[in-house]
Amino acid sequence: MNQRQRWPEGKEGTAPKAATRRGKDGDGAERHEVIYQSISDAIIEHRLKPGARLREDALADVFDISRTGIRKILQRLALEELVTLTPRRGASVTRPSADEAKDVFDARQMIECGLIPEITRRITREDIQTLRDMATQEREALRAGEQSTAIKLSAAFHGHLAHLSGNATLAAFVERLCSRSSLILAVYGNPGHLGCESHDHEDLVSYLEKGNGERAQAFMGRHLKAIEASLSIHSEEDEAPDLYTIFSR
Amino acid sequence: MNQRQRWPEGKEGTAPKAATRRGKDGDGAERHEVIYQSISDAIIEHRLKPGARLREDALADVFDISRTGIRKILQRLALEELVTLTPRRGASVTRPSADEAKDVFDARQMIECGLIPEITRRITREDIQTLRDMATQEREALRAGEQSTAIKLSAAFHGHLAHLSGNATLAAFVERLCSRSSLILAVYGNPGHLGCESHDHEDLVSYLEKGNGERAQAFMGRHLKAIEASLSIHSEEDEAPDLYTIFSR
DNA sequence: CCTCGGCAAATCGTATACAATGGGCGCTCT
């Protein structure tokens, strides 16, 4: 479609863009989605660390697209608060503040626990099997030392669980909270001890299978509290020191 | 939140609104914010009805800006689900489905009620005064027959209340839910009987003032249920009739 | 040696030009 000799300036010949050379002419919208997922995954998996700069030109070059498309994607990520857009400085992976971290986990506590009753009511046998598979897969990844994968699978587990409530709006919100949690873990987490304990999710599924909603709810509460407690939250007020407020007369 | 960098020249400190992020302004970004607010308000106030088309050219012309800027704003509105972006047909004001309506009100029920205890704990005398003023203002507008204003003020009331919980993340989510609620009222509401009863908010403030969190919480629950019950939700399966499902063998 | 001021490079913000797609509408054939 638009895949003709771009960049007459050269510099194209020597740089083999490793990045999933999208099949040309793939319909435009699809390509955007793929790129969005790529960046989003990279952030969630901590392959892009908080604070990392995301230059538009570089991304445009890597994904073989114009800056226009990249900006669109970057904006979307910014609205989901995975990246921070500073007016004339470009985009960077969001570095959550301590306050934000607390807010996010409080929100998860409220919503994910609040969703459990409805989930218990609606869950089917197939759902339980799917969840169990996801939990297993996650533990496998954890044991194999693939932290990136484990982090993503953990978020996926929580997201999938939320969707079982039947409330798409809240589920979407939970997904976003999980993404942000991943960022929080990257900043405040202790190495070698990432958020979810390996067996937690499987235990949770067991409670759900037994139809024991109250136990499941309490367990989810403890689970989230445990993750939050495992963080070492230091204020670290280095970035954007907000000078105008600090030195305001 | 560390998004406060104010330029010393700026003085537009109308704090209570603070709808979203966007701290940095400079010069050009401010204009975008204004335009965004204009469109957003127009939608929330039902001056733009669900289904209304929003042509990029027209908007660009009205606001004296290039289509680039309009697209950016439209995308933001789309991510907040106030407008729907259809691939090659442009933007239109979102027409919420019946399912979405239910989801939104369930979500509000969970979150706004869940927030009340913390709000009760944190609320100050000034906060109560502010809330009372807002409620009064809202009733005034309602009595004056200014529905548009009343709708916006109602959403602002719920949003402001949520902010008093101290959880900016959840508060932002509540704000978005309120915006969407406004859309839902536009589609499923009965004329002459818009969502919030005129005295409801003032009653709620009274409970909060007495520090009676449980009463306040129960009242909020009833309040939201009442709004939801006042809707006449007909599925209205006209658009996108999903022929494949209907005629599936 | 330290500091201040200007210059240059880098990078984002905006506008405009171009391409492509889908719908509306008139023409023609039966």
Added chain:
DNA sequence: AGAGCGCCCATTGTATACGATTTGCCGAGG
């Protein structure tokens, strides 16, 4: 006359060019 078909226009999607601003460097002066 009705229906089918194809062209034209309206509208969006994408790319690139240009302008603005910020940053970092380097040289000059105290």
